[in-house]
Amino acid sequence: LMSDKYAVVGNPIDHTKSPLIHLSFAKETGQNIDYAAIEAPIGGFSEVVDKFRREGGLGLNITAPFKLDAFAYCTDLKERARLAGAVNAMKFEVDRVTGENFDGVGLTNDITRNLGRLMKGRRVALLGAGGAARGVVLPFLEQGPTELVIVNRTVTKAEELGRQFKQYGPITAIGYSALADKKLGRFDLVVNATSASLRGELPPISPEVFGDDCLAYELLYGKGLTPFLRLARNAGVKRLADGVGMLVEQAAEAFVWWRGLRPDTGTTIKKLTVPLE
Numbered sequence: 001l002m003s004d005k006y007a008v009v010g011n012p013i014d015h016t017k018s019p020l021i022h023l024s025f026a027k028e029t030g031q032n033i034d035y036a037a038i039e040a041p042i043g044g045f046s047e048v049v050d051k052f053r054r055e056g057g058l059g060l061n062i063t064a065p066f067k068l069d070a071f072a073y074c075t076d077l078k079e080r081a082r083l084a085g086a087v088n089a090m091k092f093e094v095d096r097v098t099g100e101n102f103d104g105v106g107l108t109n110d111i112t113r114n115l116g117r118l119m120k121g122r123r124v125a126l127l128g129a130g131g132a133a134r135g136v137v138l139p140f141l142e143q144g145p146t147e148l149v150i151v152n153r154t155v156t157k158a159e160e161l162g163r164q165f166k167q168y169g170p171i172t173a174i175g176y177s178a179l180a181d182k183k184l185g186r187f188d189l190v191v192n193a194t195s196a197s198l199r200g201e202l203p204p205i206s207p208e209v210f211g212d213d214c215l216a217y218e219l220l221y222g223k224g225l226t227p228f229l230r231l232a233r234n235a236g237v238k239r240l241a242d243g244v245g246m247l248v249e250q251a252a253e254a255f256v257w258w259r260g261l262r263p264d265t266g267t268t269i270k271k272l273t274v275p276l277e
């Protein structure tokens with residue numbers, strides 16, 4: 001019996017945890033699936049997807065740097081993908097290719113369910129306005145924060161995001177110097193959605209952004225204490241998290257979309273968690 005075929009596409013792809021996550025979901029829910037990791041050459045995304053579909057593939061997860069290529073490839077877009085301008089999961093049917101984006105809902109599920117933090121009535125700071133941040137803005141606003149402050153090095157990109165989503169909730173878009181100048185006060189949740197940590201860099205924020213009982217969330221995962229998490233810890237922040245929960249939760253959403261069954265995420269998150277101390 002042939003198994004249903006799924007895969008993750010990225011470049012590089014050697015460190016991906018997606019096959020492990022999906023195969024553990026499949027085992028737990030009794031599903032017979034095949035899940036591969038495919039490295040597409042830069043500029044060669046659509047050829048790789050064409051081939052995967054010809055071979056009977058049913059769905060893909062998409063990681064950096066192909067989320068915009070995936071967006072362009074789809075014939076149908078779910079609202080979250082359309083608004084994010086990026087696709088992180090695809091479903092293939094005979095006559096159509098549907099694109100979804102589960103990054104934002106994965107992050108909010110991790111924050112609200114696994115970490116037990118309400119965003120309703122809280123002040124939230126989102127650092128970064130790149131691919132990951134774009135997918136996070138709407139799911140954050142849907143949680144009902146009193147204010148969402150988007151901070152980005154290239155201020156125009158933050159402002160663009162702010163304009164695009166302003167009808168969905170209270171957004172302020174600024175740069176780092178304005179964050180320091182304007183005395184915007186302390187935040188209940190500070191999310192680092194920049195890629196600074198990948199190069200051991202720190203977005204220029206002061207320890208004063210972290211409020212009492214703040215949660216500091218780093219999207220990068222598996223790297224232990226990043227400069228951002230270290231700053232938060234040194235500022236006295238007790239709740240630190242990295243993006244492993246987000247990764248597993250977005251995978252779970254894709255699994256439900258493809259297979260119609262919801263896997264348990266707790267055991268998989270535990271298996272992949274690298275201690276932050």
Ligand code: NDP
Binds near residue numbers: 203
């Ligand atoms: P992008 O390249 O699309 O965006 C990068 C962002 O980081 C931009 O806003 C950029 O600002 C900012 N930035 C980069 N370096 C610095 C710096 N030194 N100081 C301040 N800002 C900086 O990246 P992605 O959005 O795709 O990814 C961001 C992070 O999220 C990565 O670490 C990635 O690993 C992680 N991620 C985690 C996921 C998970 O499931 N846990 C899912 C997706 C991403 P500017 O616009 O000015 O260039």
